[in-house]
Amino acid sequence: MLKILNIMYLNLFVICLIFFTSIATEKLNDCNRCKVLSDSFKNWLQKTARGKHEGGDAAWEEAKLKSYSRSEMRLVEIQEGLCSDVKKHQGQCYALAEEVEHLLEQWWIHEDPNSQDVFAWLCVNTLRYCCPKNHYGITCAPCPKDEYNNICGGRGECDGEGTRQGNGTCICNRGFTGKYCESCAENFYSVDKESCKPCHKACDGCRGEGAAACRLCKPGWQLESGACNDINECTNINICKSHQFCINWEGSYACKNCDDTCKTCKGEGLANCTSCESNHMLWGGKCLDEALKQQIFSSALKKLGLYVFLILAASLMYQRMKAVSSLTVLLIGIIIYFSEKESILYIFNVL
Template sequence: MSWSIFYTTFYLLFICDIVLSKKLLHKFNAQKLNECNRCKILSDSFNFWIEKTSRGKYEGGDVAWEEAKLKTYARSEIRLVEVQEGLCSELKSHQDDCYVLAEEAEQVLEKWWFDDGPKSADLYSWLCIDTLQYCCPKNHYGESCLPCPNGKNNEVCSGHGSCNESRKGDGKCKCKKGYDGTSCDVCAKNFYLNKDICQPCHKACNGCSGDGANMCNECKLGWSLELGECVDIDECVDTTICKPDEYCSNNEGSYVCYPCDKSCKTCLGGGVSNCTSCVSDHVLWSGFCMDDKLKSDLFRNTLKKLALYCGLLVIAFFIFRNTKTLASVVILIISIFIFISEKSSDINTVDVISNLYLK
């Protein structure tokens, strides 16, 4: 291996490593939790282990004395230790985030356990909203947990979106598809209002006042206005729109240029049977580009098929002379066989015969 190849390989591997590292970092950041979500996961895990230890009790010794002196097991320090030992271990994702916050909030959780108790206050509200102040109540945002903006029918974001309701949120509405405005109370571009619901315009429209291609404010690129309605422009009418070795396929509002079959120099469509001109060592024959050998092979194979068909028909004729019922079944089978055989061929027998004998 020369040094130039070695350095090129090393450089490519280095670039790939940078690209993959960026992708992994982006994925990590995309999954990174904010403070509120971390707190929600921690409170859910704490509640999970409270439920898990709900049937526990003091083990061994004088249980009556322990409950009298150490309080009941339900509010005991022993149960709290069991909860804290299991905390976050059941999680399949974001376990590390949970562990970090659990360590930071250990004393706060102990205060809730001994002073308020698991039945006297909702842990999520007490811990995440009131104490740590990482979260806001539902439909509130910002440092002061202000109410999110209401729109139509006094609903948050008019019932067509969600509010950025974290402590660091700005309270702006994130509208559902089709809605726009500060309160998601108007239809977005290319949507129209129908019975208080924003419906999509026709695909031909660039803005509309109702359903259908005749309700467009203006036509999109690839469409033209004819008699008050936006209709598709057939770009493929222009034979020069694609390269010489490509053919045009029209789509609604656009077109696509596809390469001709490698046997064609120019063509009208895909496949080997739509050629309009050929390379120098081939001749155009019924849409095919072929040399003399291919043409001879095609003629020979066609004669073989024709002889087979004639033979089958002769057999059907002799059967018909003896029994018409059986002959009908045989003729049906032969017809199906011939149909499938011709359907699977690039060029059918009639076209070969007509090109060879009628030209």
């Protein structure tokens, strides 16, 4: 049991290691890299927002009548902390920060952070890695809107939204389809204009809820009494090969191999045999090989000889000593009981 638990823990550790390694090495596209960087910049912009100079050349800054909020000192503080707060993709953030350091300095000197967002200035307008919200593609075209001015009807998202990629088609939420995600998808039915629910698993298209609302039945199901019901394929005795047994599932079935000791079987394991190979004997659903069969047979003959001897001995004793005959019969019964009990336990242990 301990060995099994150790194997399980080892497998879990390997899965976690692969998962977190894949996250760490995942390559971000240019837009997402820029977004990670700009989010970190905004975070440090907020962290360094204080109303006075602290340390360094603070006196010199005040002498020049420069506000700390737009000072070179504050920019240095931001750049020193930049990307250190990023949990995922930190290496990619540092790489881009080094590439665009001069651009961030340019934004800091010439733009007003209260009116010009660093993400929009750097990622959308300058580097052209991203698009504004609800726009997509190389030219940042607007995403499709329905008659109510909702992007993809409010039931999906625009392909490439916010990036310089994609074709702008609507990627609909589960259960919806159409240019603006206005219709229910195949094997879904409409409850109201805002929701589509899945058909019953037996249905190949439906008008509503349940197996009785199916338009057609899927393979593995059949129409009975107005509803699609499971076909029990296992009633066909030839559905599986001779050395297999059938398991019926809803809408399907499976053929599993019998235990190696069985010729044919009715289920899994070595106790569900229905027939055996020529050199084996069927015993309580199990196939016994020739050696074990001879062992059991030999044991039975020995016990038979013992019982015959005891009966003859009891008969002679009865003729000579009738007074102790009852005690003799009781003693023989006890011997037979424990002999049979030991034999049965032995057979079960062997099987």
